[in-house]
Amino acid sequence: MRVLRAVFLTLVTVFVLAPLVVVLLASVSPDEVLTSLVPDGFTLHWIGEALDYEPFRVGILYSVEVAALATAIALLLGTPAAYALARTRIPAAGFLRSVFVAPLSLPRVVAGFCFFTLYVSLFPTAYGTVGGVAFAHVLLLLPFVVALIGAGLAGSDPALEEAARDLGASPLKAFFRVTLPQIRMPLLIAAVFAFLTSFDEVDLSIFLMPADTTTLPVAIFLRLQQDQDPTTSAVSSLMIVGSLAVALLTGLAVRRAGLWRENTRSGEGMDE
Amino acid sequence: MTGQPSGAGLVAPATRLTRRRRNPAALLVLPGVVYLAIAFVTVVALLISYSVRTEKTSVLFAPFDLGTWSTALGDSYLWSTIGTTLRLGLIVSLITVLVAYPLAWCIQTMRRGWAAAAMLFVVFSPILVSVVVRSYGWQLLLRTGGPFGDTFDSWLYHEPGVILALVHVELPFAVFPILSSIRTIPPEYTEAAADLGASAMQRFRKVLLPLTVPGLLSAMQLVFTLTISAFATPALLGGGRVTVLAQTIYQNIQLLAWPLAAVQAVLLLVITLVVLSLFALVTRLIGGGGAR
Numbered sequence: 001m002r003v004l005r006a007v008f009l010t011l012v013t014v015f016v017l018a019p020l021v022v023v024l025l026a027s028v029s030p031d032e033v034l035t036s037l038v039p040d041g042f043t044l045h046w047i048g049e050a051l052d053y054e055p056f057r058v059g060i061l062y063s064v065e066v067a068a069l070a071t072a073i074a075l076l077l078g079t080p081a082a083y084a085l086a087r088t089r090i091p092a093a094g095f096l097r098s099v100f101v102a103p104l105s106l107p108r109v110v111a112g113f114c115f116f117t118l119y120v121s122l123f124p125t126a127y128g129t130v131g132g133v134a135f136a137h138v139l140l141l142l143p144f145v146v147a148l149i150g151a152g153l154a155g156s157d158p159a160l161e162e163a164a165r166d167l168g169a170s171p172l173k174a175f176f177r178v179t180l181p182q183i184r185m186p187l188l189i190a191a192v193f194a195f196l197t198s199f200d201e202v203d204l205s206i207f208l209m210p211a212d213t214t215t216l217p218v219a220i221f222l223r224l225q226q227d228q229d230p231t232t233s234a235v236s237s238l239m240i241v242g243s244l245a246v247a248l249l250t251g252l253a254v255r256r257a258g259l260w261r262e263n264t265r266s267g268e269g270m271d272e
Numbered sequence: 273m274t275g276q277p278s279g280a281g282l283v284a285p286a287t288r289l290t291r292r293r294r295n296p297a298a299l300l301v302l303p304g305v306v307y308l309a310i311a312f313v314t315v316v317a318l319l320i321s322y323s324v325r326t327e328k329t330s331v332l333f334a335p336f337d338l339g340t341w342s343t344a345l346g347d348s349y350l351w352s353t354i355g356t357t358l359r360l361g362l363i364v365s366l367i368t369v370l371v372a373y374p375l376a377w378c379i380q381t382m383r384r385g386w387a388a389a390a391m392l393f394v395v396f397s398p399i400l401v402s403v404v405v406r407s408y409g410w411q412l413l414l415r416t417g418g419p420f421g422d423t424f425d426s427w428l429y430h431e432p433g434v435i436l437a438l439v440h441v442e443l444p445f446a447v448f449p450i451l452s453s454i455r456t457i458p459p460e461y462t463e464a465a466a467d468l469g470a471s472a473m474q475r476f477r478k479v480l481l482p483l484t485v486p487g488l489l490s491a492m493q494l495v496f497t498l499t500i501s502a503f504a505t506p507a508l509l510g511g512g513r514v515t516v517l518a519q520t521i522y523q524n525i526q527l528l529a530w531p532l533a534a535v536q537a538v539l540l541l542v543i544t545l546v547v548l549s550l551f552a553l554v555t556r557l558i559g560g561g562g563a564r
Contacts, residue, residue, distance in 0.1 A: 005378055012375055013394050019409025019440060020401060022419070026412055034412060037419045077307055080300035088297035096301055099308055106315070107501030107544055109518040110537045114315040117322060117530065139311050142304060171296070200402035203503040203518070207525065217402045221504055224408055233412070236405040243400040251393075 020240055026233035034233075050234035055223070059216035060235075065130045066205075066215055067198040070137035074194050075187070077138065078145030083175070085146070086153035087161075100146045103139045111139055112207035119208065128209040136208055137201060141194040148193065152186025153179075185254050192250045196243055319541070322534035340531040344539075350520070354539065357500050357516040360431070361547075364438045365446075365495040371439070372446035372491060373484075379447075380454050399444045407508040410437040414509075429511030437509045438499055445498060446491040453487025454480075485558055493551035497544050517543075 022034065027046050029039030050056050078100075084090050085097060103111075115136040119127040126132030156179065164174040180187075202217045209215070211222055216239065223232055323341065325334040344350055375395065382388035398406060412418060414428035414436075427433040457480065465475045503518040510516070517540045524533035 008374060009378055009391065012371065013391075015440065016394055016398055016443065019406050019413060019437075020398065021409075022412045023405060023409045033417060034419060035417060077304040081304040084297040084300035088300075090297040090301060096305070099305065102312070103308070105497065105544060105548055107497075107518070107537075107540050109501055109503050109521055110319070110541050111311075111315065113521055113525065113533060113537045114311075114318050116525065117318045117534075118314050121318075138307060142308070146304070196400050200400070200404075202402065202404050203501070206503070206522065217404045220402075220408070221404045221508070224404070224411070224508055228408075228411070232408065236402075236408055239405055240401050243402075244397060247397060247400050 023233050023236045023240060026230055027237040029230070032230065034230075046230040046234035047238070050231045050238070053231055053235075055212075055214065055219040056216065056231075056235045058213055059219035062130065062213065063199050063215040063217070066133045066137060067195045069130060069134035070141055070198040071191055071194040073134065073138045074141035074145045075191060078142055078190070079149055079187070082146045082149040082153060083179075086150050087158055101143050104143050106139070108140070108201075108203035109207075111136065112204040115204070116207040128213065133205055133208045133215065134198070136204060137198040140201065140204065141197060144197065145190045145194055148186055148190040149183060152183040152190075155186075156182040185257050188250060188253065192246060196246065200239075200243070319534050319538055322531050323538050325531040325534075334531075337531075340535055344532060344535045350536070353515050353517055353520055354543070356431075356514060357518075357540075358543070360434065360438065360506070360514075360516065361496045361500040363435055364442060364499045365492045367435070368439050368442050368446045368495045369450075369488060369492050372443060372450055373488060375443075376447050376450040376454055380451065395447050396444050398440070403441055403502075403504050404508070406441060407437050407505045410440065410509060428509065429513050431510075431514055433509045434506050434514050437505050438502060441502070441505055442495040442498055445494050449490040449494065450484065450487045453484045453490075457483050486555055489551060489555050489558070493548065496547055496551075500543060500547070501540060 022037070025037065025039055026034040028042050028044070030041040030043045030045070031039070081096075081100060085093055085100075090096065115132075116127075119132055123132075126135070160182065161174050161178045164178045165171065169177065199215075200217055201215075202221055205215050206218050206221065209218065214222065216235070220232055220236060324336055324338060325340065326337040379388055379391050379395070382391065410433065411428065413420065414424040414433050416422050416425055416428075418424075424433070427436065461479055461483070462475055465479045470478065500516070501518055502516070503522065506514055506516045507519055507522075510519075517536055521533045521536045521540070524530070524536065
């Protein structure tokens with residue numbers, strides 16, 4: 001039984017990591033086509049070429065701008081909503097909760113088509129702009145942001161904010177000085193997750209910009225439609241390494257703060 | 273919530289807090305709700321409006337025409353595309369759940385904390401890598417003259433390759449709901465069953481499996497809906513030979529046949545909603561039976 005389990009876990013690990021590892025290998029191997037899993041050499045040539053390739057260079061910047069703006073809007077819209085749902089007796093709370101989850105059931109391609117027609121037929125200036133793409137991305141990020149911050153709030157102690165208010169702090173001051181620091185780790189996780197989700201998005205984004213200037217994942221997709229060469233591997237590797245580094249750093253920060261774990265536990269206790 | 277003894281001390285101040293903020297609370301949700309209202313109303317209005325125009329147009333107020341609907345619904349190619357989409361959804365969600373279920377149990381029952389954390393990282397980290405990159409990785413692995421020679425010749429640009437890559441993309445989404453349903457089982461349940469003389473197999477079949485069925489179903493529902501709307505993965509690994517609904521929507525936009533794309537988008541949306549309500553129905557039936 002134990003052997004079976006070890007074999008199963010090994011197979012899953014290989015399956016999950018194989019496509020990522022092969023991209024990393026292809027990007028540092030001197031060969032034009034990766035023919036073996038043991039590369040015969042090491043080169044940074046492709047990475048240099050990827051950074052020289054105009055659509056990728058533009059795409060990296062474009063994606064960062066879109067992701068930053070979309071994350072900011074999603075946090076600005078989502079945090080107060082999560083707060084109202086978790087801490088106040090708002091009418092129709094159940095309905096509102098399902099409204100904030102609803103975008104998850106909307107196929108991204110359908111959302112992409114709709115934002116595309118919205119922009120092109122009614123707001124032509126929004127098509128292909130950072131603002132237009134980010135505005136559409138908010139739809140995908142909002143459910144995660146509301147859920148993650150809601151979980152954080154459920155795990156923090158409302159009595160502290162109440163105490164601050166009893167001591168004379170205004171509601172806003174009490175929120176910013178007492179509640180916000182309590183949920184800083186859930187906020188960080190929500191922000192990082194939202195940023196990466198937006199940065200990686202293809203299915204919705206591809207409808208929202210002309211083929212010559214696109215976000216990075218769309219640029220990769222469009223290039224793959226035409227031909228494959230190690231330059232694509234190189235820029236993909238940068239994305240893999242970047243995402244995993246951000247995830248690891250966030251994980252370490254959360255572990256160090258040690259807040260999230262206790263919070264979620266007491267939060268789960270209160271929900272059940 | 274109020275029945276929770278440990279929370280009893282908090283109820284009084286929390287209630288005072290809520291009374292004072294009843295009106296501002298609505299203002300707090302408002303921006304988000306306005307945004308979603310714009311998005312959803314736009315979705316429905318534009319989709320429907322475009323779907324009843326002459327087949328090939330990019331103009332919003334083109335002449336009214338139901339012909340696009342009848343052409344689309346009479347098109348056997350569209351039906352075979354819908355068939356492929358649903359078949360992929362079914363196969364991928366079944367395979368994914370079959371892998372994710374034992375995987376979630378393995379992670380949950382790992383004795384060493386660091387090993388469980390490492391396995392969780394392995395399973396969930398691909399979510400952070402773009403679908404395009406992951407699909408490209410499968411292309412590199414499967415292609416002729418790649419690391420495996422021509423072993424996978426009949427996979428890449430055919431359905432098996434698409435299925436393989438989709439399972440890879442959706443696996444974390446299946447593990448998550450299963451894992452959280454496993455975590456809500458109080459350990460006393462298994463202990464009680466063991467005390468009453470149930471074997472490991474019986475404990476699993478009679479206690480643990482029924483309790484995790486809701487998680488299993490929501491995993492399958494999530495993977496199914498994500499798979500039928502996937503675009504980039506089938507486009508890259510299907511190589512034009514495997515066509516799903518999401519691709520035809522994109523292609524029709526490129527061909528400036530927006531009303532046709534709108535009809536197909538409505539169909540994809542309707543299929544998604546039907547699948548969601550079917551799963552909700554099954555979950556309620558099973559959940560109701562299990563509770564009694």
